[in-house]
Amino acid sequence: MSDLRSEKDHAVHEINNRLFFRLFQVANTLHTKGTQAIEEFGVTTQQWSVLGALSRPQAEEGMSINDLSRLLLVSRQNLTGVLSRLERDGLIERATNEEDRRSRKVKLSKQGQALWLKLQDPIHQFYDKALKDLSFDDRLAFIHYFTKLQTNMSKL
Template identity: 50%
Template structure:
């Protein structure tokens, strides 16, 4: 190998090490951020007795597109969790009277999840704390920063979906 090839190989190794280090730091930062979101989000809504998982479910059900109910499978896909992980959280929300599960008339094996009136009231009552949490979490973020973050997170999410499919899984496994 001549000196030019050896130098090129060293440059490639240095770039690869730099890239590997950056990737590791990025994924570690995502891990930390997800954990902090879970911890601080749950604390922000502790007066309502709602965890971040329950918050996500109530928010999905409060969305106008879910009016009339959403199937458990569709909800699991939307939240990108397994049906098994969703079942326990739904049971707790149902026991508190915040959601109902009804049989799908077209497919008796399926269940539709709907917010109850109490669930809608709880969702409305949570909005001031949710807005405060968003404001504090996104301090010093411009609208452009938020749009850029959403863009890159969506690209990453799509890559994860493709990776999961290559691994033989589905989004809601």
């Protein structure tokens, strides 16, 4: 009985290792290929994610750095450098938060909004190519399972 359990445990560990290694590879490929998809615009994948978050209707009036950090699941320290470069390039603006004058909000500038619109076609083409062999239902399943995985990992 313990040999059977040991074999099953080994198989589960092996699958877990393969799954997380594959996620690591996918993340690295997204970074590399995603950057190539938008490199003509001088934007990194990290900047792309911030611009995308700030382009949402609920962020039209800006977002606190803490809220942006929580949404993107990145540390404030990592986000600060990205925001500084985006601000330097005129793509975002920082403004005093009207609800709490001690804090600041970040939002897309007019230039950032224009760039986000220009990025839409290359981003959608990238998504279409990356997901070409996945049905709509496959894509929904991915969202479901990635959400479960992220939720479990965030509890660790």
